[in-house]
Amino acid sequence: MGGEIDSQVAFRYMKELSFERRSGSPEEKKAASLIAGYLRKMGIKPRAERFGVDVFSFKDAVFEVAAPYKKKYKVWPVGYSKATPKGGILAPLVYIDNPNPATFSDVQGKIVMMEGGFTSKSYKALVENKAKGFIRISAPDRLVYGKLSHTFPKKFGQIPGVTIGYEDSLEIISKGATHGKLISEIGTRKGVSQNVVAEIRGRRLPDEVIIVCGHYDSVVWSPGATDNAAGSALALELASYFSKFPPARTLRFIWFGCEEVGLVGSFSYVEKHKKEMKKVKMVLNLDVGGSLIGRITAVVTGNEKLKNYIEVLGKETGAIGSVVGDIYSSDSIPFAEYGIPSLNLYRVGGGTSYIHTKGDSLIHCGPSAFEAIGKVALEFLKRTANAVEFPFEGGLPTDIQKKLKEYITERSGRSYEYKGDEK
Secondary structure, eight states, X not given: OOOOOOHHHHHHHHHHHOSOOBTTSHHHHHHHHHHHHHHHHTTOOOEEEEEEEEEEEEEEEEEEEEESSOEEEEEEEOBTOOOOOTTOEEEEEEEESSOSTTTTTTOTXXXXXXXXXXXXXXXXXXXXXXXXXXXXXXXXXXXXXXXXXXXXXXXXXXXOEEEEOHHHHHHHHHTTOOEEEEEEEEEEEEEEEEEEEEEEOOSSEEEEEEEEEEEOXXXXXXXXXXXXXXXXHHHHHHHHHHHHXXXXXXXXXXXXXXXXXXXXHHHHHHHHTGGGGGGEEEEEEEOSOOBSSOEEEEEEESOHHHHHHHHHHHHHHTOOSEEEESOOSSTTHHHHTTTOOEEEEEEESGGGGGTTSTTOSXXXXXXXXXXXXXXXXXXXXXXXXXXXXXXOOOOXXXXXXXXXXXXXXXXXXXXXXXXXXXX
16 A cells, blocks of 8 residues: 655645634535535545534623723633623622632622633632623733633523733733723524544445544634644545545544534534444544644553554654653544544644634645654554554543543533443
8 A cells, every 4th residue: 555645735725724714603614615525526425414503703892990090901702601781890800810619719799810711610610609700811922712611601600701912911910900891792692513524434344443533613713724724634635545545444534513612523423423433443633733843742542552552653654753641632532431542643833832813824834744744644544444453452541531531521511421441
């Protein structure tokens, strides 16, 4: 089985997919149609699997310091937060530098300014302690998109929340602001998204399935070049290769929608196909790449045997900078709950520091960024999809299961039940 992926073609796909593809939006649907069109040109028949999603949209927001000085600051509504009344919310302002249930014990009637995101426990504490609203501080020198897990408001209730630029927050804190008015216009509606699924049936072992996936949506404001037009593009080139050289096992390629709002597409897929999960031997997840400056990291969600295999593959190909055993905050998570191991490949560095901002653009990217990651992804699939006996067992070690449970319950706000084998 010869040949390689074409990095120039992969970069062309990446360029054509690099536009804002907000989860559940017409632009996300346009990207799904582009991916389906590329697959048809390869002679692969795609299908769209639709699912429901809560879609947020916002207009304007402002925070006005009322005391001890007066000044208006531009802010941006946090996804899935609540709109303020038309006249806004006037309340005391408090800065908390370690947001957790304990530090939220005295926030009743106040607007809370904080850095970082929420766990389910900390958000629940903020709501239960009757905060009026919250202001999330963005990273220095850039505005990073902010959202709540879409499950949090349903479970614990909604309060208004916004993101503010770091420099403005620094001024507010250094000047000792004590009171302010928050105005935020945001709404949530029921929407529809889709996963794009395509399959190359195995020649010898069609009932043994390897899933190759990556999400194709982006966050608000961002063209999402490295996150994750790049992963979507690489998955397309891998599909093109194996359409010419069908392997022994079935390869199922999935481009997931709505990853950026809480892995909604992948959780939906796994729930819909839960009876088929016993056929899935492995997941190769491609999320973040394309940056000309960078290095490849492999996150192995599996046992030591799989991790050691990837370390050897990295040395043989010279393509992997580091290999770690852990979970990865991406679409391999729902499969892991069924004990299905995954290899998560990503290229980090350079332009990827602009992820979830307007700066995640093609200016940082180029075809050569696909060469090393494409080489290792292709070699991994060649070997595993054509092995006489599949080289890895299912099931996850107990330390990985513990991290998985914490991620699903605390970060995603979902219930958790491990359904795989104990290893």
